Amino acid sequence: QQKVQQSPESLIVPEGGMASLNCTSSDRNVDYFWWYRQHSGKSPKMLMSIFSNGEKEEGRFTVHLNKASLHTSLHIRDSQPSDSALYLCAASITGSFNKLTFGAGTRLAVCP
Amino acid sequence: AQTIHQWPVAEIKAVGSPLSLGCTIKGKSSPNLYWYWQATGGTLQQLFYSITVGQVESVVQLNLSASRPKDDQFILSTEKLLLSHSGFYLCAWSLGTEVFFGKGTRLTVV
Numbered sequence: 311q312q313k314v315q316q317s318p319e320s321l322i323v324p325e326g327g328m329a330s331l332n333c334t335s336s337d338r339n340v341d342y343f344w345w346y347r348q349h350s351g352k353s354p355k356m357l358m359s360i361f362s363n364g365e366k367e368e369g370r371f372t373v374h375l376n377k378a379s380l381h382t383s384l385h386i387r388d389s390q391p392s393d394s395a396l397y398l399c400a401a402s403i404t405g406s407f408n409k410l411t412f413g414a415g416t417r418l419a420v421c422p
Numbered sequence: 423a424q425t426i427h428q429w430p431v432a433e434i435k436a437v438g439s440p441l442s443l444g445c446t447i448k449g450k451s452s453p454n455l456y457w458y459w460q461a462t463g464g465t466l467q468q469l470f471y472s473i474t475v476g477q478v479e480s481v482v483q484l485n486l487s488a489s490r491p492k493d494d495q496f497i498l499s500t501e502k503l504l505l506s507h508s509g510f511y512l513c514a515w516s517l518g519t520e521v522f523f524g525k526g527t528r529l530t531v532v
Contacts (some may be wrong), residue, residue: 352525352526353523353525353526354512354523355523356520356521356522359519359520398466400521401493409468409471409481410468411468412466414468415465415466422490
């Protein structure tokens, strides 16, 4: 069964700092990754998705993907207290989006 | 615009009692529908998915069942709740690659 491993489990960064989160899949068939953000008591909201090797940037958020190592990372620059949340990585196989597998998440705290 | 509505928002139920949670999706025709469960502090786990009316696939066995009686409705239920059923239940939909979640139902089994 596919597993999605996220690290670190928790992360504290100062306001204005850079947060870097990691995610790796154990299934070599995986080729699509998502990053979701879940504030406490709320439902997850998708931040970004990536399926091509390389980098994708949207505002303060940048996602990297290395398909050879099945590793993706999310970087948040100029972190804000409102970025404090649980960040979930999810992976799937193209054509099998019904089977989205989530990692356990990284809990990010941004301190003023 | 598409909307997803889940009910109830929260429930406190006794062990052994029945449960029915629901969600409706408006503004999308024939979406893929999903039920997810998240134990407190736990991983988000897919329970069921449905591609079309009347067809539901089980992903994880948790003594729960799901049904899709209409194109825009997905129901999660059980005859007898266990303490381990406590958690956050999320209904979700997709029509392609991205999955959109409802606001969830917080279930506490006592």
